[in-house]
Amino acid sequence: MAAFDPELIRGDFPILQKLIYLDNAATSLSPRQVVEAQNDAEYNYRANVGRGIHRLSRIATHQYLEAHEILKRFFGGENGTLAFTKNTTEAINTVSLGLRWNKTDRIVTTIQDHHSNLLPWYRLYNEGRVAGVDVARGLSGVILPEDVEACITKDTRLVAIGHASNVFGTITEAEEIAKICKDYGVLLLLDGAQTAPHLPLNLEKLACDFFCFSGHKMLGPMGTGGLWISPDVAEPDIPAPLFAGGGMVAQVDGTSFTCVEGHARFEAGTQNVIGAVGLAEAARYLMRLGMENVASHSAALARRMISGLSEIPGVHIYTPSGVPLIGTVSFTLEGVHPHEVAYLLDEAAGIMVRSGEHCCQPLMKGLGLAGGTVRASAYCYNSEDDIDMLTATVEEIAGMVK
Numbered sequence: 598m599a600a601f602d603p604e605l606i607r608g609d610f611p612i613l614q615k616l617i618y619l620d621n622a623a624t625s626l627s628p629r630q631v632v633e634a635q636n637d638a639e640y641n642y643r644a645n646v647g648r649g650i651h652r653l654s655r656i657a658t659h660q661y662l663e664a665h666e667i668l669k670r671f672f673g674g675e676n677g678t679l680a681f682t683k684n685t686t687e688a689i690n691t692v693s694l695g696l697r698w699n700k701t702d703r704i705v706t707t708i709q710d711h712h713s714n715l716l717p718w719y720r721l722y723n724e725g726r727v728a729g730v731d732v733a734r735g736l737s738g739v740i741l742p743e744d745v746e747a748c749i750t751k752d753t754r755l756v757a758i759g760h761a762s763n764v765f766g767t768i769t770e771a772e773e774i775a776k777i778c779k780d781y782g783v784l785l786l787l788d789g790a791q792t793a794p795h796l797p798l799n800l801e802k803l804a805c806d807f808f809c810f811s812g813h814k815m816l817g818p819m820g821t822g823g824l825w826i827s828p829d830v831a832e833p834d835i836p837a838p839l840f841a842g843g844g845m846v847a848q849v850d851g852t853s854f855t856c857v858e859g860h861a862r863f864e865a866g867t868q869n870v871i872g873a874v875g876l877a878e879a880a881r882y883l884m885r886l887g888m889e890n891v892a893s894h895s896a897a898l899a900r901r902m903i904s905g906l907s908e909i910p911g912v913h914i915y916t917p918s919g920v921p922l923i924g925t926v927s928f929t930l931e932g933v934h935p936h937e938v939a940y941l942l943d944e945a946a947g948i949m950v951r952s953g954e955h956c957c958q959p960l961m962k963g964l965g966l967a968g969g970t971v972r973a974s975a976y977c978y979n980s981e982d983d984i985d986m987l988t989a990t991v992e993e994i995a996g997m998v999k
């Protein structure tokens with residue numbers, strides 16, 4: 598692809614001829630290339646990985662291993678370990694359930710984090726496996742490095758923080774937080790569910806310890822995602838695998854066994870090989886577009902949303918202006934429940950957005966938003982026209998309730 602051209606990109610997503618898709622923070626669409634790569638795997642080399650000598654098994658094994666390498670390249674994490682999971686939630690749980698905790702350990706997270714990056718830590722605390730979870734507060738949409746640092750104590754073992762907010766669309770200053778964590782000797786887990794699709798990343802430079810992501814939010818298939826572990830994580834801090842079984846074991850003797858090294862130790866049992874092939878194709882597709890281009894396109898559409906929506910009487914925008922954004926904007930319309938706004942956007946103009954609490958109940962309670970917000974989230978295939986249609990339709994809905 599010569600230049601980043603949303604019109605050309607849209608050609609790869611047939612459903613966009615019928616509707617305006619602005620629910621990318623929940624799940625993105627997959628281009629034809631991803632669907633075709635999966636079909637090719639289904640038709641031509643559907644076989645188990647690492648469990649056969651025949652031709653199909655050899656091809657499937659090669660493609661599956663290559664998928665790991667492509668994702669590591671995509672994230673700038675070639676020297677780390679990248680294990681495939683079903684999604685971000687499974688990746689975070691792999692760390693929360695796999696780390697060998699001391700009862701005195703504490704974990705830092707934030708009020709704006711997704712339930713998937715809160716509940717795994719709350720559960721450890723509720724089960725008495727750690728001493729506490731310290732939650733950085735702040736409802737402005739931006740959690741600053743100093744807010745995180747203020748929560749760190751001598752017992753903090755891990756900071757687990759969203760790399761970007763799925764409600765506000767704001768980006769966390771992860772490099773700064775990584776430096777703070779290094780200074781305090783604390784592990785850093787980034788929930789990258791919302792940044793993996795949008796930002797050019799170099800995880801090794803960023804220097805986090807764990808990075809969790811979902812394939813289905815970055816043009817890949819549903820049921821795909823991963824956990825990246827930095828090469829700098831010392832052996833005692835490498836999580837134990839969640840599951841034991843075929844494929845992750847080196848030696849079984851009597852009733853004891855040893856695990857293999859690397860990603861395979863986290864991938865017990867038959868894996869989603871077809872999904873991995875599709876995810877690798879999604880990463881290739883995004884690399885062809887150029888993640889710098891994707892990032893600036895998404896951010897420009899978010900700014901356009903903010904400027905258009907802010908002109909409409911009765912609209913309250915929760916996404917702050919003048920800060921780096923990923924393409925997501927949350928707002929409410931006075932007198933209309935967010936679900937009603939979402940329903941009307943679809944009915945009136947075929948616009949798909951998300952409404953409700955966005956798996957962020959503590960944040961919504963903090964903001965006093967019982968019905969949550971309307972969230973419009975743009976991606977590489979959205980155009981300025983999509984955004985203008987959203988704004989015009991919200992204006993129409995606002996006019997109906999005047």
Ligand SMILES: Cc1ncc(COP(=O)(O)O)c(C=O)c1O
Binds near residue numbers: 685762811
């Ligand atoms: C910030 C964030 N973290 C975690 C998740 C959970 O992702 P998944 O449902 O793919 O596990 C999401 C999903 O919306 C998210 O936005």
